[in-house]
Amino acid sequence: MSALLEVKNLSVEIPTRRHLLVPVDDVSFDIAPGEILGVVGESGAGKSLTGAAVIGLLEPPGRIGGGEIRLEGKRIDNLKYRELRRIRGAAIGMIFQDPLTSLNPLYTIGRQLSETLRTHQPLSETAAKARAIELLDEVGIPAASERIGQYPHQFSGGMRQRVVIALALANNPKLIIADEPTTALDVSVQAQIINLLKRLAADNGAAIMLISHDMGVIAETCDRVAVMYAGRIVEIGAVRNVVQAPNHPYTQGLMASIPRLGKDDARLAHIKGSMPRPTDIPQGCAFHPRCPKRFEPCDQKRPELMKGDSSQAACWLLQREADQ
């Protein structure tokens, strides 16, 4: 099956007074219809910017520095603003990381949903309202018909998050970019949203990019997962393989840091040091200053993604294994 979304050599640039930052650098991946691709990685690694770039919603001065983005084979990274806006509303659904900024504090929840629906579908006001209630119901807002007349600040954090999800799904999008959609939700509502996303993929053939820090959610939801570090994909592969047998030392460190029930350590393992800022990405492998397994080539040459036994990883260790 050919991919629904293809991203090739994407880079994102942000010009600042002193530097030209490249917080997303040469990122390639694709997502097939019905597939859920997870994206994990260090906070600040470029996950949200990648998602925003794909749908043309980078905030200026941020811009696409290079690469191609195709939706159903058609380039969307060089479209005119109006054309892109039309596609975005009808074919792409976006769930942003911060629910408050995607909701207008001055409009009721119901009005925001109805307007989104009516911009892209020929619906009467009553039909739109009925559909809005249905959507809120689907994302698990109790007594949707009673709460539709309320404003965002009258909802709890998790309820606002569900409203944002309802907005994103309103027009049955083919591509869904979900940035931390379940972090503000308790595990039972989380399960409901995950099942909803899975259903959209399985039944509607939607392609979904799911950005999350919750490895449990990723493990249960995704088919494949990409791990990002300092603006690049450092590992990508089937979720089972990446979670259970990670190849990249960064992914290994990440997996070891997860607090687990039943393991009663006073301290959690964590990766020493912090990720470099986009202003000073080290030469060679960007992870080498923190890597417990680094060897000669690591601070010299930048590794590209290489095929390992269970996944692809950008790490010289794979090369060494292959050579032996």
Added chain:
Amino acid sequence: MSDAPLLEVKNLSKIFDLTEAAWLAALTGRSRLLLPAVDGVSFSIPKGKTFGLVGESGSGKSTVARMTVGLMQPSNGSITFDGKPVSAPGGGRGIGRGRLQMIFQDPFASLNPRWRVVDIIGEALLRKGMRDSLARAKRAGELLDQVGLVAVDGEKFPHEFSGGQRQRISIARALASEPEFLVCDEPTSALDVSVQAQILNLMKDLQDELGLTYLFISHNLAVIAHVSDVVGVMYLGRLVEVAEKKQLFKAPQHPYTRMLLDAIPRLDMTTRERSHVVGEVANPMSRPPGCHYHPRCPFANKRCKSEDPKLKGAANFAAACHGVEEGRLPAWAAAAE
């Protein structure tokens, strides 16, 4: 008196009035829309300990949090900190500013977008009486370093940071006033697991060194299990279970707590359908009579549908459930990890 709790919450309630205009409701004869978000919650936290709060989204956790630091007036009940009321009904604040701090659930909304990070943290330092701006900048740099950022980040504005980086800034700001009591509302859910581990370790160190006391809210039960001494579980505004951490995770009593533990996503269950979630999400606007959980509870009987279960048991081992009280719930078998 070292064993008096540092924070004591008694019979705390909050009712939101959702009626658009009270006079309109009176005029049209429509009933007012009242939402009891928090309903008779009591707990206490000894100095140097962590009380974890979990529960359904919308169950009132953030509302409890805001009331405990005095950001919101309770409709009923009392909160005392170090023996003094946090917020008297008249509005007077008995507690010195800064002794209680809160890290908010939403790092986007809680940082002033027009201020540089160094000024955001500096303001808290200034309020503590640090007048020298150079000393403030230096201290801000140290705090940024403590939360895994770097000192030069101080020169930037909040929008130049990712979600997780912003959350670390708000943690640094809270630490700047050297609080004795810190309310953390989902402090690490925007962070990757490695940075989360760094922050949780830092919080533990601060507790060991300075005797900090925490009220810690999270949906991540593994995080709650890691940080808490005692855990409270909320459902529709009420505390339905309070137990010492080990006890709660080994042998949860309340059926809602059991359902929560069953719903935790697990790493080994790759692409498995989650089957454990039962029933509709609760509606705070029309709360079922009796035990609020009864429509979803597999053990509900006639009594559950009409009589409010009260939180019964010891301070660190209590549940509000008729089934538990009557001893008719089966032993809990944890799903294998």
